[in-house]
Amino acid sequence: MAEEEVIVLNFWPSMFGARMIMALEEKEIKFEYKEEDVFGQKTDLLLQSNPVHKKIPVLIHNGKPVCESNIILEYIDEAWKDDKTLPLLPSDPYHKSQCRFWTDFIDKKVFDAGRRTWTKRGKEQEEAKREFIETLKVLETELGEKVYFGGNETVSAVDLVLISYYPWFPTWETIGGFSLEDHTPKLMGWVRKCLTRPAISKSLPDPLKILDRVSQIIKVHEFFYGY
Amino acid sequence: MAEEEVIVLNFWPSMFGARMIMALEEKEIKFEYKEEDVFGQKTDLLLQSNPVHKKIPVLIHNGKPVCESNIILEYIDEAWKDDKTLPLLPSDPYHKSQCRFWTDFIDKKVFDAGRRTWTKRGKEQEEAKREFIETLKVLETELGEKVYFGGNETVSAVDLVLISYYPWFPTWETIGGFSLEDHTPKLMGWVRKCLTRPAISKSLPDPLKILDRVSQIIKVHEFFYGY
Numbered sequence: 001m002a003e004e005e006v007i008v009l010n011f012w013p014s015m016f017g018a019r020m021i022m023a024l025e026e027k028e029i030k031f032e033y034k035e036e037d038v039f040g041q042k043t044d045l046l047l048q049s050n051p052v053h054k055k056i057p058v059l060i061h062n063g064k065p066v067c068e069s070n071i072i073l074e075y076i077d078e079a080w081k082d083d084k085t086l087p088l089l090p091s092d093p094y095h096k097s098q099c100r101f102w103t104d105f106i107d108k109k110v111f112d113a114g115r116r117t118w119t120k121r122g123k124e125q126e127e128a129k130r131e132f133i134e135t136l137k138v139l140e141t142e143l144g145e146k147v148y149f150g151g152n153e154t155v156s157a158v159d160l161v162l163i164s165y166y167p168w169f170p171t172w173e174t175i176g177g178f179s180l181e182d183h184t185p186k187l188m189g190w191v192r193k194c195l196t197r198p199a200i201s202k203s204l205p206d207p208l209k210i211l212d213r214v215s216q217i218i219k220v221h222e223f224f225y226g227y
Numbered sequence: 228m229a230e231e232e233v234i235v236l237n238f239w240p241s242m243f244g245a246r247m248i249m250a251l252e253e254k255e256i257k258f259e260y261k262e263e264d265v266f267g268q269k270t271d272l273l274l275q276s277n278p279v280h281k282k283i284p285v286l287i288h289n290g291k292p293v294c295e296s297n298i299i300l301e302y303i304d305e306a307w308k309d310d311k312t313l314p315l316l317p318s319d320p321y322h323k324s325q326c327r328f329w330t331d332f333i334d335k336k337v338f339d340a341g342r343r344t345w346t347k348r349g350k351e352q353e354e355a356k357r358e359f360i361e362t363l364k365v366l367e368t369e370l371g372e373k374v375y376f377g378g379n380e381t382v383s384a385v386d387l388v389l390i391s392y393y394p395w396f397p398t399w400e401t402i403g404g405f406s407l408e409d410h411t412p413k414l415m416g417w418v419r420k421c422l423t424r425p426a427i428s429k430s431l432p433d434p435l436k437i438l439d440r441v442s443q444i445i446k447v448h449e450f451f452y453g454y
Contacts, residue, residue, distance in 0.1 A: 052332060052365065064321055071327045078320035093305035094291055100298045105279060138279065 006031035009046050009058040011038045013205050013213070015111070015164040016069035017057040022160050023076045025199035027085035070103055073157050088150075088157040102142060102149065103161045109135040110165050117176040118214060129176045133183045140187040147193060155197065163194045163204070170207040171214045233258035236273050236285040238265045240432050240440070242338070242391040243296035244284040249387050250303045252426035254312035297330055300384050315377075315384040329369060329376065330388040336362040337392050344403040345441060356403045360410045367414040374420060382424065390421045390431070397434040398441045 006024070008031050010017035024031050036046050036056050049058045049065035059066045059075065066075045077088040089099050113135060116128030139162065143149060150156025169180060169191075181188050195201045233251070235258050237244035251258050263273050263283050276285045276292035286293045286302065293302045304315040316326050340362060343355030366389065370376060377383025396418075400406060408415050422428045 052328075061321075066321070066324045066328075068328060068331055071324050071331065074327065075320055075324040078323065081320075093302055093308075094288075094293070096305065097293045097298050097302040100301065101279075101293075101295055104295055104298065 003062075004030070005060075005062050007034060007060040008032070009034050009036050009043075009049065009056050009060070011036050011056050013167070013210050014056060015168065018167070018204055019069055019160045019164040020057045020059060020072050020076070021203040022164070022200050023073050023088060023157075025203050026088070026155065026160070026197075027076065027080055029076070029080060029085070070107070070157070070161065073103075073160065077157070086154060088155075088160065090156070099150075099156055099158055102139075102158045106139070106158070106161050106165070109138075110162070114165065114168055114172050117172040118218070125176065129178055132172065132176075133178065133180075136180065136184045136187055140184045143187065143190055148190070155194065155200075159194060160200075163191065163200055166191050166194075167205045167207045167210055171211045174211060175214070175218070230289075231257070232287075232289050234261060234287040235259070236261050236263050236270075236276065236283050236287070238263050238283050240394070240437050241283060242395065245394070245431055246296055246387045246391040247284045247286060247299045247303070248430040249391070249427050250300050250315060250384075252430050253315070253382065253387070253424075254303065254307055256303070256307060256312070297334070297384070297388065300330075300387065304384070313381055315382075315387065317383070326377075326383055326385055329366075329385045333366070333385070333388050333392070337389070341392065341395060341399050344399040345445070352403065356405055359399065359403075360405065360407075363407065363411045363414055367411045370414065370417055375417070382421065382427075386421060387427075390418065390427055393418050393421075394432045394434045394437050398438045401438060402441070402445070 006029060008017070008020060008024070010021065010033065012035060021033075034043075034045070036043060038056065042054060045060075046056065046058065047054060049060055050056075050067045053067060055067070057067075057069055057072060059072045061075075061079060066072050073088055081087075089096050110132070113128050113132035117125060117132055120128055146152060148155045149158035149162070173179060195204075233256060235244070235247060235251070237248065237260065239262060248260075261270075261272070263270060265283065269281060272287075273283065273285065274281060276287055277283075277294045280294060282294070284294075284296055284299060286299045288302075288306060293299050300315055308314075316323050337359070340355050340359035344352060344359055347355055373379060375382045376385035376389070396407060422431075
């Protein structure tokens with residue numbers, strides 16, 4: 001496959017984009033990165049590649065676009081299967097179904113509760129924090145004594161999906177006033193282990209940059225909306 | 228595979244359960260059906276099989292539970308792959324990704340808008356109707372001139388996921404005061420075509436029974452809540 005053309009459309013703080021980039025890096029697939037300004041004018045390439053949702057991330061492989069982050073992960077895993085690259089999902093149907101169960105669980109629970117830890121106030125914020133921490137505790141239990149969700153040797157799609165949220169953790173902790181090290185220390189150990197992998201550490205956005213931008217957004221919001 | 232044991236946990240009006248049943252029927256896989264009363268006491272089997280979400284549908288294959296309807300569909304397709312049964316997803320990675328894109332689209336858009344056509348009133352109900360009809364128009368365009376979403380010969384996971392909502396259409400049309408035959412006549416032709424398949428028609432709940440139960444729920448709600 002000498003003439004592979006791989007283009008990714010992303011927006012730098014996106015957890016959904018980050019997992020796509022990490023998957024490509026883990027599999028050592030070369031790609032061209034194109035940043036989309038999701039708050040500004042969307043590019044023609046984005047609108048043509050994802051006419052239904054008009055959202056990043058998009059992977060364009062030899063001219064064919066694939067949308068929706070976990071569908072992209074499965075596509076990457078299947079399209080580069082024969083290259084002896086790292087598998088992101090197990091081949092056994094039952095183990096694969098369990099892997100899909102946890103990626104689905106993470107996106108259903110972590111994204112929504114995490115966002116509410118900084119967009120809500122008072123009782124709703126407390127509820128969001130409780131939900132978010134509970135979710136991470138469920139995931140810590142699922143990790144158990146394994147090094148990675150994918151086993152002791154290597155990362156799986158579950159690792160990539162969950163670690164894609166990590167750059168947002170300091171923002172949610174700072175604004176929500178809680179410490180994940182206190183609540184889920186073993187899971188934070190897993191975070192540190194993941195970050196030793198170059199494919200992961202170089203693909204994730206800077207957590208402090210996210211905290212800085214979110215702090216600005218909150219200040220603007222408070223100025224105009226008064227809360 | 229002589230000693231296969233397949234148990235399904237379902238609640239009769241569920242679109243998520245119906246697609247699991249249709250997939251098993253299309254593939255001619257024998258199974259034992261267990262009805263769960265989701266408004267009453269959940270059975271120990273459900274709680275043990277799906278301890279995280281505690282929801283139907285669940286497929287238990289030789290003692291191993293698989294949860295979440297579209298994950299179940301993929302599991303059924305992969306676990307019974309070698310049996311020369313009908314494939315629900317194409318084997319080509321790109322075509323498979325497109326199939327997953329549409330099942331994901333249907334669940335993201337149809338479920339939520341459909342439910343709001345009867346649980347909301349006034350402006351919110353009108354918005355829900357508009358969204359629901361727009362979503363079906365997008366799907367009608369995607370169907371194009373094909374007999375099924377899976378092609379001219381056979382149904383795919385996209386067909387099963389979308390037709391699983393059909394028993395709810397008369398309820399949403401009656402309460403919302405609109406006709407899908409007027410808005411998406413070609414898609415309604417596809418519904419009729421799907422219903423000629425015994426695996427589909429015998430697996431779907433009775434639309435009039437759903438309308439009847441929903442009408443009762445609305446009456447009780449209006450009596451106690453006053454709207």
